[in-house]
Amino acid sequence: MQTSPAHAAPHDEREIETVEDFDATVSSRGTLAGYRVQAVDLTDRTKELLTTDTAGAVFLGCPMRNEAAAKIRADGALVFPPVPHLPFDPYRGHLYTPAELFASLDKGYERTPDALAYAWFQQTKADGDIYASMLRAVHDDSISDALDELLRGARVVGVMGGHAMARGTKAYGGAARLGRELSRSGFTVATGGGPGAMEAANLGAYAAPYEDAMLEEACELLAGSPSFSPSITDWAQHAFEVRTRWPKGNHSIGIPTWFYGHEPPNAFASHIAKYFANATREDGLLARSNAGVVFLPGAAGTVQEIFDNATPNYYESRGEPTPMVLVDREHWTERLPTWPLLRALARERSMESRIALVDRIEEAPEALKRLTH
Template sequence: MRRTHGRVIDVDSLADFDGRLRSGARSLDGWRLRGIDLGERGAELRSLEVSGALFLGCLLRPEDGESVRSRGAIVFPAIPDVPVDTYRSRLYRPEELYDDADYLRSTDARVYAWSQHENSTDTALAQALHDHSIGQALEEWRQDRRLVGVMGGHSTGRGTPAYADGARLGQLLSRTLTVASGGGPGAMEAVNLGGYLAGYGERAVTEAVRMLETVPSFVPSIGDWARAAFEVRSRFPEGTDSLGIPTWHYGHEPPNVFASAIAKYFRNAQREAILLEICEAGIVFLPGAGGTVQEIFQDACENYYADESSTAPMVLVGREYWTERHPAWPLLQSLAKGRPMEEHVHLVDTVDEAAAVVQER
């Protein structure tokens, strides 16, 4: 049995439901019952106070559904022919998304294909309910964790110096914080890899990067790319927790398997806003292109209007990159001038410097 905040109680199995009734529960006020077959529990439901309960995708006999609705419960029916659990109460694990040796038959690929080819009211509702549920699960997962975000490009290849830097950064930050990334390939994978290996030491990171560089990219084969990562996980099975927040909006960005918890969304805008919002220890920006630049100024906007107490560090890594190649730094500096955020924006040359800035706060 488990409980979330306040009076909200998540009930995800028939065994949990029965156990609570045996323990004396007589009111379902505040309960969220998810995906349970209650077809044989009509008598019990009629004997309970159900006002304030949420039945999310549960199987109910028609008369039982009408009964609980008439007595104050809210019933959201299961949506047919949907490849995701729209009411799931936990974040994804890598093994759930990569549940078939052939990537095209995996849950991750099937959900993406469904999201691109289905265009109906039921599809839109299922996606919205799913993303809402993921948001609630993420809120629960991040309790008692202090998150630091790392943004960077998806095209950073395994085996490159930039990839090694990302992995080192993830390991350094994970000494005191929990790393969060966009959950995809490239720099995002590197950071989650470093976070995963936080308890193993620097030699493990070097070995893991060497193992991975045999499959430098998810192109042309996502399956080969993922298998190489799972081999690293088998070599180093005691990984440290980190978070990935990818999206099905981009079919070309498969989720990396080094994030122990994956909050995968359909809506990319929602995913990006949440990633920025939850990283209260600050965000480090590795070199990237359009998406990373957008994230810099999304974060800058939040800090621009924030007061001193809620301003989080922004650290751009790569002086030449952010002043010459993609000169985001001069604009960020000018925005910050005279604002509470001014002392919280930093430009550094190395990932070691970036980790030191964040961990000094």
């Protein structure tokens, strides 16, 4: 059954992010003074706004009638109106869903909100428009706030790996089984949210409530479109076919970026925290992987993530070091000899007992558990 993370805590008491929250607050508290109302359509709540104290409140991107806006401004509230003609809402209060980012996929990927947001990003980045920069910053901060609210109290394991891992391969199937095992063990799986190894891990988490045969069948179906190149539309449609056939998958997190806009998000992460700023996205993904990180074979991006994660572990800047498991001894000792350097860095430090190198992906969950205890 698809659920939100069981550990998610209620929203900050001062934040209102749905019409239901708005109605409940007005009914129970009788005031909106000091509240932050975020991306809630208040067009039909004029009476409540006209009769409720809103002193010191902040309304972020909330559609409302002119008389209501005038009244709450007179109360001393700040009103940041919705920004027209944007392919995204900079004030959004929740993470994205696959259905939201891939809306209009039947007309071609280039017509989806995901593709349109990337096109806007490319245009405004080239223009150097400070207004657009502000909108991107507000959006990314809103996403971080929503992600923190969702993951509060959760045990998060990050799964890192390259986007080039093709559907239908042995490696893809192994990454999917890893995601399934982690999800069944009570962890919230978090990935970079893109194709390849990232998609496989999110798929595995999605498959966790089903019998084992479901994942094998899903992988066979997906193999009909092995890569997002040359057709993102075909690649994504195969994923939604899986979701339609098995609609009650488990939750997981994808944290992609429009910085790499040629690389689409995958459709198996139930909650997608998509950023414009890649640096914010990279640091946020690793910082939130509080139960450890599994690094599958990858190239430059995965190598960067290994040492991005190793640095706070080395200095213990985030507290006790989190486990790091590297998968595929040959890859990390010969092709890209990252392991010897990581081990040298860890020597005689507290992180030394929190790193491991395993040969096979099937060994990763047990290694993670061993490093945790």
